[in-house]
Amino acid sequence: MKTAFFSFLLLALTACSGGQSQETDKTAADNETSPSANGAKVCRIDLLPYGDFTAQETERLKRELKQNLTQIVPVDIKILPAEPLPHSAYYKPRNRYRAGEILNVLKRRKKPGEGVTIGLTHKDISTTIHGTQDFGIMGYSHLPGNAAVCSTFRLKRRADLCNLVIHEFLHAVGFPHCETAGCYMQDAHGKNVMTGSKSLCRQCQPRIKQMKY
C-alpha cells in the first residue's frame, strides 16, 4: 500500500513557468532531525550554485530565505560548493538545460529525510509540458521530493528569486498549487506571479503540519 502511494506521488511533477513569451514557449527537497525551540522539526536546505551564480548572490538568497521561511518552518540552510550544471542536462538545440535531468542528478545525492537540495542557475531551463517538447520554465521540483532547481533567466526582477525558491521548496515538501493571489503557491498559469510580497494563504496553511522532509 505504502509503496503504491509513494509511487503515485512521485509522478506528480511541477514545472513553474512564467515571464516573457519566447519562441513557441508561451512562458514558459542534513537531516531534519533536530527539533527547533517550538518543537517543529528543522528542515535542512542545501543551496547549490551552478556555474556563474555567485557566492554573493547565494549568500543574499540564504539570508532572504531564512528571514521568510522561518515564518513557515524552521530551516537550517547550508551553501554547497559551486559546480557546473550537469552536462547530461544540456539541450543543444536551444542552448538550455533540461530541468528533469538536473533533478535526477540532485535527487540521487540525498536519502529520504535529508531535506531538500535547491540548484540555482542563471541559465535557461526547460521541460516537456503543455504538449511542448521543450518548454522554458523558471522552476522545477517533484511533489514531494528532495530536490528543486530554480533559474533567474525568465525572472523579471532578481528580487523575485526568493519567492520562486520558496515556491519550489514548498512543492518539494508537499504543497500543490493554489489559486490565491499573493500566496507563495499561486498557480502561475503561464504568467509571472513571483513579484511582490508573499505569504501562505488560508487554504495552504493547514498543509504546514503535513510537510514531508
Ligand SMILES: [Zn+2]
Ligand atoms: Zn509551481
Ligand SMILES: [Zn+2]
Ligand atoms: Zn495558497
